[in-house]
Amino acid sequence: MNIFVVEVWDDEADKCTFYTVRWEDASQNETDKFFSKYDAIPALKQSAQILLSFVLDSIGEDHGAIDALFNRFENEVVGLPNKGAVTVGEITFLFPNFPLRLYALRVNNRSDIVVLFNGGIKSARTNQASKALSLRWREACQFAKRIEEALRNKEIAIDNEKRRIVADNGDEEIIL
Numbered sequence: 001m002n003i004f005v006v007e008v009w010d011d012e013a014d015k016c017t018f019y020t021v022r023w024e025d026a027s028q029n030e031t032d033k034f035f036s037k038y039d040a041i042p043a044l045k046q047s048a049q050i051l052l053s054f055v056l057d058s059i060g061e062d063h064g065a066i067d068a069l070f071n072r073f074e075n076e077v078v079g080l081p082n083k084g085a086v087t088v089g090e091i092t093f094l095f096p097n098f099p100l101r102l103y104a105l106r107v108n109n110r111s112d113i114v115v116l117f118n119g120g121i122k123s124a125r126t127n128q129a130s131k132a133l134s135l136r137w138r139e140a141c142q143f144a145k146r147i148e149e150a151l152r153n154k155e156i157a158i159d160n161e162k163r164r165i166v167a168d169n170g171d172e173e174i175i176l
Helices: 030-039 043-061 132-153
Strands: 004-010 017-023 077-079 086-088 091-093 100-106 113-121 156-159 164-169
Touching: 004 132, 017 030, 030 043, 030 100, 030 113, 043 077, 043 091, 043 100, 043 113, 077 113, 077 132, 100 132, 113 132, 132 156
Parallel strands: 017 113
Antiparallel strands: 004 017, 077 100, 086 091, 100 113, 156 164
16 A cells, blocks of 8 residues: 555544545545545535535534444445434434445544545445445555554554544654
């Protein structure tokens, strides 16, 4: 796997800090690529906006990265939005036949640090059968494996107090 940077995507929410990944030589991170691409396609614009609202509002502001909203397990990553009807408080989250998947990794057990990757159109029953999605899913799994390996090897650590991922030297610039 090539070198990539783990960087803050959004750290202004009350319940969750979102990170993303960016290839070292890329100008745009993977999550922004996802939302830019699908926001520009008229038939998928509304779905992209619903998914963005789900991430920033429902996860970021209201509930955090709780198990109920992260229940679409796809090997090393979780697909967003959630699978099935999930009720949290008075709100039911239900996304039947939702056309998009955004891949994510919950970094700690406190449900307050999430790395968002890229994703695509869910055009078949499985990720492997969805042509455009298959590559993004495999890539997200590789990113997730490398991040988890870096945590195990103490190349990076979680600063729970600040809700941050930091390099082993305490720096917030993380290159893996």
